[in-house]
Amino acid sequence: MTEDLINKKDIYFPSYHGTNDNLINLLNRATQSLCDWFSKAEEFGPLPFDENFKCIMPEEDGNTTEDLFSEIESLLNNSFNPVHPCSLAHLDPPPLIFSILGDLIAAGLNNNLLAYELSPSITLLEDSLCKWFAKKIGFSDSSGGIAASGGTLSNLNALIAARHNAGLGSDPNSVLLVSEDAHSSFIKCTRIMGLDETNLVRIKTDKKGCMDIKSLRKTLDNCSIKNKKIFAIVATLGTTVRGAIDPIKDISRICKERDIWLHIDGSIGGIFAITSIPIEGLNNLNQANSITINPQKIIGITKTSSLLLVSDMNTLKNTFSTGLPYISSKDNIINRGEMGIQGSRPAEVIKLWLGFRFLGLKGVEDILKSSIKRKDFFIENICKNKFEICSGPLHIVSFIPKGLRPKDTDSWTKNKVNELMKKNFMLSRPKFKGNYYLRVVMGNYNTTNSHIEELLKFLNAYQ
Numbered sequence: 001m002t003e004d005l006i007n008k009k010d011i012y013f014p015s016y017h018g019t020n021d022n023l024i025n026l027l028n029r030a031t032q033s034l035c036d037w038f039s040k041a042e043e044f045g046p047l048p049f050d051e052n053f054k055c056i057m058p059e060e061d062g063n064t065t066e067d068l069f070s071e072i073e074s075l076l077n078n079s080f081n082p083v084h085p086c087s088l089a090h091l092d093p094p095p096l097i098f099s100i101l102g103d104l105i106a107a108g109l110n111n112n113l114l115a116y117e118l119s120p121s122i123t124l125l126e127d128s129l130c131k132w133f134a135k136k137i138g139f140s141d142s143s144g145g146i147a148a149s150g151g152t153l154s155n156l157n158a159l160i161a162a163r164h165n166a167g168l169g170s171d172p173n174s175v176l177l178v179s180e181d182a183h184s185s186f187i188k189c190t191r192i193m194g195l196d197e198t199n200l201v202r203i204k205t206d207k208k209g210c211m212d213i214k215s216l217r218k219t220l221d222n223c224s225i226k227n228k229k230i231f232a233i234v235a236t237l238g239t240t241v242r243g244a245i246d247p248i249k250d251i252s253r254i255c256k257e258r259d260i261w262l263h264i265d266g267s268i269g270g271i272f273a274i275t276s277i278p279i280e281g282l283n284n285l286n287q288a289n290s291i292t293i294n295p296q297k298i299i300g301i302t303k304t305s306s307l308l309l310v311s312d313m314n315t316l317k318n319t320f321s322t323g324l325p326y327i328s329s330k331d332n333i334i335n336r337g338e339m340g341i342q343g344s345r346p347a348e349v350i351k352l353w354l355g356f357r358f359l360g361l362k363g364v365e366d367i368l369k370s371s372i373k374r375k376d377f378f379i380e381n382i383c384k385n386k387f388e389i390c391s392g393p394l395h396i397v398s399f400i401p402k403g404l405r406p407k408d409t410d411s412w413t414k415n416k417v418n419e420l421m422k423k424n425f426m427l428s429r430p431k432f433k434g435n436y437y438l439r440v441v442m443g444n445y446n447t448t449n450s451h452i453e454e455l456l457k458f459l460n461a462y463q
């Protein structure tokens with residue numbers, strides 16, 4: 001065995017005795033690289049990707065730590081940088097510092113939320129934190145929840161539970177109702193559930209982008225005539241393009257009348273419900289059967305961080321519990337791998353818990369309020385006679401020049417995104433109702449009014 005390999009073996013795995021000096025040195029070095037990258041954001045811009053970036057694959061002999069640190073640096077320097085103050089394109093804010101620590105601890109622990117015996121403290125932590133969130137939004141003692149890797153999976157967990165609890169199994173007549181502005185992941189969810197797109201019924205939205213209740217009632221009546229069985233209605237709490245909130249109170253009344261599962265996709269706006277920030281339309285959440293919240297999208301809990309909260313934990317247990325024959329279980333504790341689609345799962349809850357413990361509710365409110373203030377400032381100062389603006393009570397604004405022909409919106413938004421990128425502003429261009437729009441998402445805590453003023457100086461100069 002070469003000398004090199006003998007030395008390397010000291011850093012294959014953490015040592016179970018001694019001080020793990022080698023590991024500490026490596027962690028310090030990795031931390032330094034990461035922090036250098038954060039502070040280079042201003043120089044590099046939000047998206048410094050070099051098309052010549054090389055993905056070097058593993059070779060017969062392992063590489064040296066020097067090689068690897070140089071690869072790490074290259075990887076960082078070619079990455080999207082969410083801490084840049086003008087990173088305004090998506091629902092991907094800067095990472096909360098205590099959340100970064102949470103990821104480190106979770107990686108080192110390498111516990112597995114599949115089963116209590118593989119993650120005793122984390123199992124209890126996830127259970128308690130989900131219950132805490134569920135109570136905060138007004139659910140009763142029977143409530144709780146489960147974490148999953150992202151909003152799509154949380155929504156999918158909810159829909160599978162809804163269909164199972166409606167006793168519809170794989171009934172090809174079962175349908176799901178969502179608004180026409182609901183997230184595209186519902187298409188994916190129905191496919192995964194063995195349904196086709198005709199089983200996903202889209203309800204019209206009104207001028208503000210909210211589900212139209214008259215159209216909902218009409219669709220429900222049509223469904224009963226055609227013997228379609230509705231297993232859930234989804235109300236979106238914060239649509240992706242304009243941050244609209246569906247009329248939850250009316251929808252929940254209809255769901256109660258007809259005994260239909262109400263799922264709220266609160267991937268964007270759900271987190272506001274645990275604060276006292278007044279948001280128009282944010283009410284009656286506790287009337288739902290389930291709600292997705294996705295703190296990675298606005299608070300900056302590092303990805304992924306998503307919870308499905310349910311009013312009754314038995315609904316998840318009934319749907320997903322299979323027994324785990326190779327695991328020693330405890331009578332009074334349900335293995336978390338039996339409460340959702342995922343089996344093995346990392347302890348993502350740690351970064352959410354640490355983030356919220358550090359911020360406290362006041363810190364959470366501060367971050368959320370600041371995003372609304374930035375949105376308000378943007379809307380107050382954008383030239384209203386030049387732009388058609390689509391926005392709602394949350395922190396997202398989509399806009400295009402008034403009078404632009406639909407076929408010209410593609411090239412206009414493409415050019416503007418490119419021109420803005422040269423000025424280090426990163427915006428997105430969603431396609432929405434046949435037109436492309438420019439979109440700003442004001443969830444970046446590093447963005448100040450002077451950044452917004454600079455952006456608007458460019459936009460408002462449009463002739």
Ligand SMILES: Cc1ncc(COP(=O)(O)O)c(C=O)c1O
Nearest residue numbers: 150151152153183185238240267
């Ligand atoms: C309203 C809404 N729901 C669900 C999702 C899917 O979330 P994820 O990408 O975390 O799976 C998104 C993503 O942006 C969204 O905007």
